[in-house]
Amino acid sequence: MVTVMTATAAKPSIDDIWRWLEAVPDPEIPVISVVDLGIVRDVSWEEDALVVTVTPTYSGCPATAVIALEIENALRDRGIENVTIKSRLSPAWTTRWISAAGREKLKSYGIAPPVEGAACAGALRLNDVTVSCPRCGSSDTECVSPFGSTPCKASYRCKACLEPFDYFKSF
Amino acid sequence: MPQDALFDYVLRMGDNCLVLAQRVSVWCGHAPVLEEDIALANTALDLIGQTRLWLSYAGEIEGKGRSADDLAYLRDARAFRNCLLVEQPNGDFGQTLMRQFLFDAWHHFTLGALKNSADGRIAEIAEKAAKEVAYHLDRSGDLVIRLGDGTAESHNRMQAALDHLWPFAGELTTPDEVDEALTQKGVAADLAQVESQVSAYMEKTLAEATLSAPKDAPVRKGGKTGLHGEELGYILAEMQFLQRAYPGATW
Numbered sequence: 285m286v287t288v289m290t291a292t293a294a295k296p297s298i299d300d301i302w303r304w305l306e307a308v309p310d311p312e313i314p315v316i317s318v319v320d321l322g323i324v325r326d327v328s329w330e331e332d333a334l335v336v337t338v339t340p341t342y343s344g345c346p347a348t349a350v351i352a353l354e355i356e357n358a359l360r361d362r363g364i365e366n367v368t369i370k371s372r373l374s375p376a377w378t379t380r381w382i383s384a385a386g387r388e389k390l391k392s393y394g395i396a397p398p399v400e401g402a403a404c405a406g407a408l409r410l411n412d413v414t415v416s417c418p419r420c421g422s423s424d425t426e427c428v429s430p431f432g433s434t435p436c437k438a439s440y441r442c443k444a445c446l447e448p449f450d451y452f453k454s455f
Numbered sequence: 456m457p458q459d460a461l462f463d464y465v466l467r468m469g470d471n472c473l474v475l476a477q478r479v480s481v482w483c484g485h486a487p488v489l490e491e492d493i494a495l496a497n498t499a500l501d502l503i504g505q506t507r508l509w510l511s512y513a514g515e516i517e518g519k520g521r522s523a524d525d526l527a528y529l530r531d532a533r534a535f536r537n538c539l540l541v542e543q544p545n546g547d548f549g550q551t552l553m554r555q556f557l558f559d560a561w562h563h564f565t566l567g568a569l570k571n572s573a574d575g576r577i578a579e580i581a582e583k584a585a586k587e588v589a590y591h592l593d594r595s596g597d598l599v600i601r602l603g604d605g606t607a608e609s610h611n612r613m614q615a616a617l618d619h620l621w622p623f624a625g626e627l628t629t630p631d632e633v634d635e636a637l638t639q640k641g642v643a644a645d646l647a648q649v650e651s652q653v654s655a656y657m658e659k660t661l662a663e664a665t666l667s668a669p670k671d672a673p674v675r676k677g678g679k680t681g682l683h684g685e686e687l688g689y690i691l692a693e694m695q696f697l698q699r700a701y702p703g704a705t706w
Contacts, residue, residue, distance in 0.1 A: 343583055344504025373508070374579040376586060429490035430594050431497040435587075439490060455586055 296362065301327050301334065308358045311350040312434050315393040318351055322381025325372055333366040334359065339377045341455075342435040379455045390452055391418045396440065398454035415451050417442035427451075460633045462516045463536060464643055465577070466526070467633075467679055469509030470537035473527055474687070475558060476502035477694050478545060487548050494594055498555070501587040508580045528698035532687045539678040540623035542687045546616065549602060549609070553616035556595040560660075561627040563592045564652040568644035577642065596660050603664025610665065617666050625674030628653060633679075 296304075305327070306319045318324050318338075326337035336355055340348045352369040359367045379398035382390075387397040396418045414423045422444035430453070432439040437450040479499040486492035510523035521529075540558060545551045566588055569581035602609040628650040630638070637643035661668055677683065697704060 340504075340583075342501060342504060342587060343508055344500040344502070346500075373583050376583045429494055430590055431490070431494035433493070435497050435500060439493075453590070 295329060295332075296364065298327055298329070301359070301364075304358060304362055305336070305355065308351075308354050311347045311354065313390070313393065313395065315389045316382075316386045318355065320383045320386030320389065322379075322383065322386075323351070323377060324355075330368075333368050334364050335368045335370055337370045337372050339372050341377050345435055347434075377455070379452065382452075394418050394449055395437065396449060396451040398452050400454075415440055417445060417447065418449055419447050420445040425449075459517075460636050461574070461642065462513055463633050464637050465509055465513040465516060467536040467538075468580075469506050469513055469523075469526070470535050471541050471558070471562075472502040472509065473506040474535070474537040474690060475541040475555075476500075476506060477690055478541065478543075479551070479555070481545060482551065491548070495551075498591055498594075501584075501591065505580070505584045505587070508583065512576050512580065524698075528695045532683050532691055533681045535678075535683065535687060535691075536681060537678050537683075537687075538623070538626045539675055539684060540620065540626065542678065542683060542690060543620060543623060544686060546619075547612060549612035550616040550619065552595060552598055552602070553613060553620050555591070556599045557620055557624040558627070559588060559592040559595045560653050560656055561624070561649065562588050564649045564656070565627075565644045567652075568649060572643070573641035599666070600660065600664045603661070603666040613664065614666050617661075618669055621669050622672045622675040625672075626676035626678060629674055629676060631679060 302319065302324075305324055306317050308318045310316050310318060310321055321341070323339050323341060324336060325339050326335075328335050336359075338348075338352060338355070355369060356367050382398065390397045396415050399413045399415055415425050415427075416423045417425055417440075420442060422442055424443045425440050426443060428439040428441050428448070430438045432450050436452060436455065438453050439448065440451045441448050476499040479495050479502070482492065482495040483499075484492065486495055506527070507523045510526045514521040514523060514526055540554060543550075543554055545554075563585070566581045566585040569577055570585060572578045572581065599613065603613045604610070628646050630646040634643050634646055638645050657668065678687075
C-alpha cells in the first residue's frame with residue numbers, strides 16, 4: 285500500500301500535464317499550442333508510462349512528426365522519461381476542436397480563424413458565409429486560392445485594406 | 456471470393472493516391488501561377504499522407520511485415536494496382552487538371568461510401584481522407600468550369616483533355632470480382648451507386664463548363680489487376696531509384 289502511494293505521488297497529475305502541453309507550440313503556427321489546436325485527444329498514465337494520444341490535422345501534414353517530437357521533449361524536460369505518443373485517426377480532427385483562446389490567438393497573429401458552421405469544402409459558398417479580414421475586420425474579402433502556405437490554410441485578400449491574409453480553413 | 460481480395464482492394468486505394476501524387480508533384484515549381492503551384496503541391500501532399508494510411512494497412516493485412524515504404528519502393532509495376540487514369544502523363548496544365556477532376560469525383564463519392572465500410576480500419580481512413588478530398592474536388596471542379604467556359608484556347612484544351620482521358624475514367628467505376636466480392640460483404644464501395652453519383656455530378660459540372668463527354672467511348676482498363684501502360688515503369692524508375700540503388704537508405 286505504501287509503495288503504491290509513493291509511486292502515485294511521484295507521477296505528475298494529468299491536469300499538470302495538460303497545462304504543460306498547453307505550452308507546446310504548433311511548429312507551423314507557433315502562437316497556438318497543440319492543445320489549442322485540439323490535436324491532443326487524451327492523456328493518461330498506463331502503469332509508469334505516460335500515453336499521449338494525438339490526432340493528425342491533415343494526413344500528409346509534415347508537422348505531425350515534429351509535433352510528436354516536441355511533445356516528447358516537453359515532457360522529458362518536466363522529468364517524465366517514459367512517454368508514448370499514440371496516433372488516433374477517428375474521430376477525424378475538425379477545426380471545431382480549436383479552442384476559443386486558440387481562435388483569438390490565430391486572429392491576432394493575422395490568420396482568420398475557421399468560420400463556424402462551415403465544416404467542410406464547399407460550405408463557405410453554399411452557406412454564403414464570409415471570412416472577415418483579421419487586420420481591419422472588413423467582411424469585403426475574396427478567396428484567392430483554397431490552398432495556402434500550409435495544407436490547413438487558404439489564401440485570401442481583403443478588398444477594404446488590400447492586405448493579403450491566410451484563412452484557417454474549416455475542416 | 457478471390458484470394459487476398461481485401462489486400463488488393465486496399466492496395467488499389469493506396470496505389471491510386473501514390474501514383475497520382477507522384478505525377479502531380481512534378482508540377483512543383485512549374486505551375487502557370489503561384490497559387491496553382493501551391494495547390495498542386497498541397498494536393499500531392501494530402502495524397503501522400505493518404506497513401507501512407509492505405510499502404511500501412513495493406514502491409515498489415517498481408518502479414519508479411521512489409522511497411523508502407525516497402526510496398527511503395529520495392530514492388531515492380533506488375534504488382535501495382537492503381538487505375539490507368541492516374542498514370543497518364545501530365546501533358547499541359549489542362550490535362551493535369553482534367554485527370555485530377557476525373558479522379559477527384561470518383562474519389563470523393565467512393566470515400567463517402569467507404570466511411571460506412573464494414574471494415575473499421577477502412578472506414579477510419581475514409582473518414583479522414585474524405586475531408587481532404589472534398590477540397591480537392593472543390594478546386595478541380597471550379598477550375599474545370601472556369602477553363603472550360605473560359606477563352607476559346609482554354610476551352611479547346613480542356614475539351615481535348617476530356618476526350619483523351621475520358622476512356623480511362625471508366626475503369627474506376629467498373630467493378631471486377633474483387634469489388635463485387637467485397638461489396639457483398641459491405642467492405643467495398645458499391646460501384647453501381649458511385650457510378651450514378653459520379654455521372655450526375657459530371658453531367659452538371661461539364662454542362663456548366665460547356666464541355667461534352669465523348670459518347671460511347673470504350674473503357675480502357677487493366678491497372679486494377681496490374682496490367683499497366685509503359686508510363687508506370689518510368690514513374691517507378693524515378694520514384695524507386697534511391698531505395699533500389701541503396702537498399703534501406705535513410706536520411
